[in-house]
Amino acid sequence: MKCADDMKTFQAALMADRVYDFLAGLDDTYDKVRSDILRSDKVPSIENLFFMVRLEAQRQITMLGSGTKIGEPANTALVSWTTVPCSFAVSSRCLTSAKKDKLKCDHCGEKRHIIDTCWALHGVPDWEKK
Secondary structure, eight states, X not given: OHHHHHHHHHHHHXXXXXXXXXXXXXXXXXXXXXXXXXXXXXXXXXXXXXXXXXXXXXXXXXXXXXXXXXXXXGGTTXXXXXBOOSSSOOOGGGSOHHHXXXXXXXXXXXXXXXXXXXXXXXXXXXXXXX
């Protein structure tokens, strides 16, 4: 059973490399998150890592405000999101009509929404069924 142990060790090393590559790609606004993660004893999963960075980005938007945009050079860790007009949620429902016209879903290719609010992917929301 040495091969199975070797495979687990290899997969753990591969996941750690992915985490370190992701951390290396973060810009300076995420230095605190990066240092907190590197200081921890256990390497988090890539999903948990992304969650921590996303949480920090949302905290910065909420606390600093001032029309911060995700996806622009200052926040390159989070990809392809438009201006965050609402304080706690990124949703195409929060956008003005002119801004919705610029959106395009990566899943279905339709305009005026993003993948996070795509009904083809997530189903029709309860508020629309009524």
